[in-house]
Amino acid sequence: MGSVITETISIISGLGSLISAVALVITIHYYRKQTSGLEKQLEEMRKQNSILEQQLEEMRKKAELKAEFDYTFLDNAVPITDADKAIISGIMIKSGTDTRAKIVRINVFNESSVTARQCVAKVRIFRKDHWEGFGGIMLHWIRYRVGIHGNRMEDLYRPIDIAAKDSEIADLVFIIKDHKEKYAAIRTDLGLDILFANPRTRLHEDDILKVSVYCDNATLDLPCIHVKKVPDYDTINSSNEKDFLEILECHKVLPS
Structure with a gap:
């Protein structure tokens, strides 16, 4: 009887050892599986971090801008209203005549190997020894061409x-001639469009225009424009623009 009990105990002990061994194998397998999954997650996180670092590094890079004033359209006036459809935001402004404009533009070059992001061009007017109170005027990028008839101003x-x-x-x-008058004004978002421009954006003799370009990763200040005399539609062209608009270093004509 004693030998049977001893043998039974031995078998149970052996089974216990076997069960422990199996449990250990299962535990090791599960641990390895978890470790493998964790390693994959860590590797994926490293890849994502690497991509994020590259993106951040790209964002840290500064774009290098230069700009010049473009007088091409002083010789090529463009119609800014249609004689038959002279409507801005649903308002009939005139009929039977075109309104035409000669234009001074700025051409902004990105000379770097990175994109200049979210750029705006602005101009401030220094007039009679003080800055005009509305601050910088947002300029219109000509890539957004459509919009004279009924488009939202913020889109332009x-x-x-x-x-x-x-x-x-x-x-x-814009140097404008219509059926009533001639005038020069900055194209601005302060009115429905150039024909309804805020009167303070019309140029006056001795105005100083300070133009700047602001991007998320670049800033550029252009030389200032001194309005020697208000540009006249009938006489100004790309050969005589200096008689009307004089390019000067800003620090020489603006208060420090």
Whole structure:
């Protein structure tokens, strides 16, 4: 009887050892599986971190801009209203005549290898020894061409990306002749459109225009424009613009 009990105990002990061994194998397998999954997660996180670091590094890079004033359209006036459809935001402004404009623009070049992101061009007017109170005027990038008839103003003046080694052009001054008068004004988002421009954006003799370009990763200040005399539609062209608009270093004509 004693030998049977001893044998039974031995068998049970052996089974216990076997069960322990099996449990250990299962535990090791599960641990390895968990470790493998964790390693995959860590590797994926490393990849994501690497991509994020590259994106952050790209964002830290500064774009290099340069700009010049473009007088091409002083010789090529463009119609800014249609004689038969002279309507802005549903308002009939005139009929039977076109309104035409000669335009001074700025051409902004991105000379770097990174995109200049979310760029806006702005101009401030220094007049009679003080800055005009409305602050900087947002300029219109000509890439957003459509919009004289009924488009939302904010769509016309939204920021723009300037691709590497590329350029974009913004309107600056419209020199206008219509059936009633001639005048020069900055195209602005302060009114429905150029024909309804805020009167303070019309140029006056001795105004100083300070133009700047602001991007998320770049800033550029252009030379200032001194309005020697208000540009006249019938006489100004690309050969005599200096008689009307004089380019000067800003620090020489603006208060410090």
